[in-house]
Each structure stands twice: as structure tokens, then as C-alpha cells.
Amino acid sequence: MYIDLAAEKLLLAAKNGQQIAVEIKTFGSSSSITDAQKSLGQYFIYLAVIKRLEPKRKLYLAINEEVYKDFFTEPLGEIILSDYKVPILVFDPDREVIIQWIE
Numbered sequence: 001m002y003i004d005l006a007a008e009k010l011l012l013a014a015k016n017g018q019q020i021a022v023e024i025k026t027f028g029s030s031s032s033i034t035d036a037q038k039s040l041g042q043y044f045i046y047l048a049v050i051k052r053l054e055p056k057r058k059l060y061l062a063i064n065e066e067v068y069k070d071f072f073t074e075p076l077g078e079i080i081l082s083d084y085k086v087p088i089l090v091f092d093p094d095r096e097v098i099i100q101w102i103e
Contacts, residue, residue: 019058021050025067026067033076044060064091066094
């Protein structure tokens, strides 16, 4: 099985001693729904591979604060987070800091 995890912005790190992987996504098109479809599709492909290759590692989807506020706090975004339990890392790209971890 081969997948080019390095082709996207994927970070391997640790959080409180737990091994994690962070897929950093930007929403740059004119449609946040199209961006969400692409980002979540890639997330679930990576998740399937990581579960097999590194089962102890937890995968997070990293999105900037603006995308989180504009999409994931709206009803559709909340449904996606609730139904699919996607762990989210919200960051501020200007200050280069993590604002929130959503499990």
C-alpha cells in the first residue's frame, strides 16, 4: 500500500505524549462546501492509511480560525463534526499559534 502523505501538508508530532498526525488544509476556492468535500475526502483517505500503518497515531484536520468560524460553526459544519467525529486543530496563521483542539 502506498500513499504520498508528503504531497499534502501533513505533520507528524506528539500532543501530551500521544502520537498525532496533522493534516493542514486551506479553504481557498469560492465554495466552502467544495473545499470541505475535498478536505474531508483527503482526511478520510489519510485516516484509513494511518490506521493501518501507524495505528497509535491520531489524525487531526488543521484549519485556520477563519475557516472554522465561517464553516464549522454553521449548521452543516456542526453536523459534519458531530456525525463523523473529525478531530480539529484550529490555528491562527498570522500568529502561528494553535487556538483550539476539538476532539
